[in-house]
Amino acid sequence: MSPDAHPARPPQHKSHGSPGRVSATLSDPVCGMPVTTQSKHYYQHQGRPYYFCSSHCKIKFSTHPSQFLQSERPLGQNATLTAGTPYLCPMHPEVRQELPGVCPYCGMTLEPELPSPDEEGSIELCDFQRRFWWTLPLTGIVFLLAMSNHSLTQINTIPLNWIEMLLTVPVALWAGWPFLKRGWQSITNRSPNMWTLISFGTSASFLYSVLATIAPQIFPKSFISMGHVAVYFEATATIISLTLLGQILELRARSKTSAAIKALLNLAPKIARRIHTDGHEEDVQLACVQVGDVLRIRPGEKVPVDGVVIEGSSAIDESMLSGESLPVNKYIDSRVTAATLNIHGTLVIRSERVGSHTVLAQIVQMVTQAQRSRAPMQRMADIVAGYFVISVAVIALLTFFAWGLYGPEPRWTYGLISAVAVLIIACPCALGLATPMSIMVATGRGAAQGVLFRDAAALENLRKIDTLIVDKTGTLTEGRPSFNQVIATQGFNANEVLCLAASLNQGSEHPIADTILHAARERNISLKKSTNFEASSGIGVLGTIEGRSLALGSAALMQQVGAPIDTLSLEAEKLHLEGASVIYLAVDGQLAGLLVVSDTIKKSTPEALVALRAAGIRIVMATGDNVGTAKKIGTQLGIIEVHGGVSPADKLALVEQLQKEGRVVAMAGDGINDAPALTRANIGIAMGTGTDVAMSSAQITLVKGDLRGIAIARALSQATVKNMKQNLMFAFLYNALGIPLAAGVLYPLTGWLLSPMIAALAMSLSSVSVIGNALRLRTNQSIR
8 A cells, every 4th residue: 555545534624714504525636527525536645635536536646646736846935835725716715625626606616825836727727628629529510410400401300319419418418517516516505606507508408409309299389390399409519618618718817817926936946055054055945944044145046035144245136026127235234035136246145034934925925815805896796696696597487488478489499598598698707707807917916016915905995095194214215224423411422322222222123223233333332231121102212221221212202201302402403404313312311312313215205206296195294203304304305294203193193183084094104103003094005124013004015115106006906996897897788788688688679589509608708808808907007
């Protein structure tokens, strides 16, 4: 027995996220046929059970399991991102399970939450293609025989009917088996869907034709046309073939909507070059890299993980993650991000974040989460779809009896044709896919341009904002302040003030704290151990060093701890007017000095603000920095409404005040002190260069902290909502016009009836059209 095999029946798996009454349907990993955990053909591979439709598929799988498990092949970091990924429904993302299967609500095949980057085609697509091409010749022959049967009225049609029936049997029962299976499941799950209608329509026409061929004498005279009971084998075969073709086109189109995720997964290199403590170097699989490993990155290689440069200098191309075309210079202590490209020079880095903790992995997770979320606009479609299938079935039944009771001869035959056409032409999938496909394409487009949406609601609602509150440090400015000087009061010297400030800042993650620490290290100042560290509501930090109580921050913090700042107020005011930031240091309640830093405005900020003003958005600056410094920056950028020296609570109050005035507010920030306002705003926008707390509080993240991303995101929001409305309008109009036409409302005026074959073609193309329209977002020129 193979070491992977197991004699005992493995535990059964249930679907996740669906009602308890619905049991999960699995797929044979070899042929794609639906199977259940009750199948006697099962095989355990790497501790996981797989079920098969026959012993043939089981043997084929056990010989080469990796051939059928594309999503589980070793892919370096990609393996970390995709291993154990759940399967879920594109239309009902709440349906989740560990193994492949079909959705109990809509009957669609479940897709992996994270697609495999090397995946060329799904098992379902291969299965449908095989069924389509193998039975297409049979469908063609049946169609030609039916046409000759209608034209050669002098020939005895009974032998031709038998030939048509024999040729149609494999089409109806083999090629159409997935539709019949899903149709039956929709009934047992009490969740009627598109497959219910298709299975009813094809079964009705097939069984009627079989009965008309085997026992024509049982039919009344009203069913007889041109001397015999008409059969519709060609309709059955053609409907199934066209439905298969439509599913093939839809699956191919749907695979393109996940192109952005696959592109992101493919960014990560498969190999990293690790340097051991003895100086020995070796290439290792990316999944083997651990935090703290020292890695070498040679020219032309991609950075394998997030880390910090400890040796060398180079220029890094970060365009694949941020959309920024210009390379970024990296030196010792610079941070590098996984999947970015080292252009020239050799770097040695120490890994800090690996696997699912890297920026790339988090981007993939955010994009995936957004793609699977539901837009508020989808709710209307969901309500309609809930009653759609039952309504169509009732209309088909009424159509059949209306024609049979009141139509011209052969009235019951016309009734059957029209009822089948109604069942076939109706397409709830076009309604169900109208918004999810647009969301998937749009979030992928945003990720490619450095804009990450947490969910579909953020993407839909961003277009509504009319007011933007922006933080200063790290949002309008670079967030990498340069250190200018130290001014000490009597009894302290500059180095002592810098030493105490830097020692206290060892526990802070604010950009200014990094600047002060860097200045102390450049002066070779030895730092001291601090205790009782506490961040004080965005206005500074508190702590204890060698028994002395320290407070480092704004004038508001000095007032809070009772430390007067009068002795240096004139110098501070002068520095504020010059646009510099002043940080006060108090020791045991007495002012010890102040530290002066300045931050430069991002080169992209003026352009971003021009674009936002042109869109009619009101710009408001709110910063914890001094009012004078804030106004200086505001004047340079043309921002009239400036709020300086505000606390996190003040920023939150500002958001609430503007919302009470009827404004739709977006808040853009990068720090922990921005988190309350980011959460309260209608749309929170975090800088990807900021803190994790800010990013977790926001609905949108700008990967490189470039405010131009807000204009891009807003344009994307507008284009996406327009696209979703187009899809919904098309889906509603298609069904509103198609169903009456199929029922035969034009017959009294034109004598024209819609063939079930034409109905099948229209139904297949409707979903493809919706997906095709959504894919236009990938090349929309207004989003830039």
